[in-house]
Amino acid sequence: MVNIGLIGAGRRGRAHLNTLKEIRDVSIKAICDIDEELAKNTAKEFNANYYTDYEKMLEKEDLDAVYICTPTNIHIFQAIKVAEKGINFMLEKPLSLDIENAIKLLETVREHKVVAGVGYQSRYLSIIARALEILSENKVSMVNAHYYWTVPIIPWIRKRELGGGQIVDQSTHLIDLFRYIVGEIESVYAAYSVVARSTEEDKKIGFENWDSYALTVKFKTGSVGNLSGTYALFPGIKDSSGIDFIARELLVRYIHGSRLEVMMRDEIIVYTEKLNPTLEMNKDFISAVKKGSDKDLKVSLEKTFRSHAVALAANKSAITGKVIDIDEFISKND
Ligand SMILES: NC(=O)c1ccc[n+]([C@@H]2O[C@H](COP(=O)([O-])OP(=O)(O)OC[C@H]3O[C@@H](n4cnc5c(N)ncnc54)[C@H](O)[C@@H]3O)[C@@H](O)[C@H]2O)c1
Incomplete structure (x- = not known):
């Protein structure tokens, strides 16, 4: 079973959840959103725990991968923290608002050898x-x-x-x-x-x-x-x-x-x-997490970094x- 946490249960977070529930061997364990009502209601739907602070979620849950679907000005910093903890992630595009932090994420992913995907589902x-x-x-x-x-x-x-x-x-x-x-x-x-x-x-x-x-x-x-x-x-x-x-x-x-x-x-x-390209992307990502390698993942950070x-x-x-x-x-x- 691949245990998933999600940060940001808005428009894109919802689209990922809707496809993840169709993939075998996936369990949605935790949902985090600063909008407490949204976090609570979404978590209830998936029989998951809810959080309003993603760092607490990372501390308390034993997650195989985290989906990061928060606004662009903050999600790169969350992705760097997730990678530093050695947790695999799928981060939504666009990676960041500046190149420096995008490079920092790439270096962190290489150092901690996590599976890293970016939402280029096309x-x-x-x-x-x-x-x-x-x-x-x-x-x-x-x-x-x-x-x-x-x-x-x-x-x-x-x-x-x-x-x-x-x-x-x-x-x-x-x-x-x-x-x-x-x-x-x-x-x-x-x-x-x-x-x-x-x-x-x-x-x-x-x-x-x-x-x-x-x-x-x-x-x-x-x-x-x-x-x-x-x-x-x-x-x-x-x-x-x-x-x-x-x-x-x-x-x-x-x-x-x-x-x-x-x-x-x-x-x-x-x-x-x-x-549905998001479903296909998530199947590929879950399979990369199971293998412990993103070498064959079509939307790995390594392969998509230059697009950003x-x-x-x-x-x-x-x-x-x-x-x-x-x-x-x-x-x-x-
Ligand atoms: N791949 C695609 O085709 C695609 C499509 C839509 C959006 N996106 C991307 O997805 C990301 C999210 O966009 P969206 O449209 O879902 O935005 P949104 O505003 O609908 O959702 C963002 C959610 O994050 C929550 N949030 C904000 N700060 C938070 C924090 N610190 N911790 C936890 N939760 C927090 C908000 O409360 C909100 O529910 C953006 O980077 C966007 O560009 C990608």
């Missing part, structure tokens, strides 16, 4: 497996991605200093797929705007963020990529995010989480998604106006 989509298969036989020349969104539902994500901005919070999933399918990113240049969402109405609901994002990446393979993201729009736009992968006489259009359209000169093949570094480097580029080399960005802060 790697588990069957349409992504299909895209990977097709594109491994066809060199990608260019990627062109977009993430058209509105004001985030969760209030703290609206604030750039808590959520990190659209690229760090959301488009990080697309950047991760760039790397997963095309290869390592060498450098990024970005420019952001603050023109559309600075109205009184936006301020009243706590929106304090960039509203549109344009970035260009160079891959180590020689391929190039664009990504545009925005919080300026309204909810409900059809196919509001996705990536076009372009190879010689081939367009592989990925519609985020739902569909893959493979377009050739004389034929179009469409694949639709049926899997690219998102943070994009923010740095937008602020400084400079092209950021990713190796330098990581090693300067090492």
Whole structure:
């Protein structure tokens, strides 16, 4: 049996619990949230103990793994504590608001040899497996991605200093797929705007963020990529995010989480998604915990760390106006 504790029983914590209960050999032992009612009610549902202080939970419970689903400005510090105690964890993306603490987590994980996963569940989509298969036989020349969104539902994500901005919070999933399918990113240049969402109405609901994002990446393979993201729009736009992968006489259009359209000169093949990627990710994570190794875990911290570094480097580029080399960005802060 794999004994699980969860920190942060909000939107994402709930999504993990809903999938964990479908996995064999998993027992939810403890739930922690600073909202006591939420912690208590969630724990009751799973016949688990509840806590409002995660350090107490770590002290009292004998846990094989901890899911960390608290807000971005604090969860990296909780993950470092969990790793220092030698406990395996699944941490939600984005890892952190700065590169220094993300590196500190990576070093702590290496030192304590714990199994560490990060919530980049899109790697588990069957349409992504299909895209990977097709594109491994066809060199990608260019990627062109977009993430058209509105004001985030969760209030703290609206604030750039808590959520990190659209690229760090959301488009990080697309950047991760760039790397997963095309290869390592060498450098990024970005420019952001603050023109559309600075109205009184936006301020009243706590929106304090960039509203549109344009970035260009160079891959180590020689391929190039664009990504545009925005919080300026309204909810409900059809196919509001996705990536076009372009190879010689081939367009592989990925519609985020739902569909893959493979377009050739004389034929179009469409694949639709049926899997719940969070469930698939959690099955892989639980299996890594049982094995005591994250070498084969698709979303290990080792494999996904640079996706987060690219998102943070994009923010740095937008602020400084400079092209950021990713190796330098990581090693300067090492
Ligand atoms: N992988 C994905 O697709 C995905 C989707 C949504 C959210 N997320 C990420 O998950 C994380 C959580 O986001 P969310 O949308 O669930 O936020 P949320 O605000 O809905 O939930 C956060 C929960 O953490 C609790 N909390 C805050 N501080 C705490 C503390 N010190 N100790 C214990 N509990 C504490 C809050 O009371 C709340 O219940 C974020 O980093 C977010 O970016 C990932």
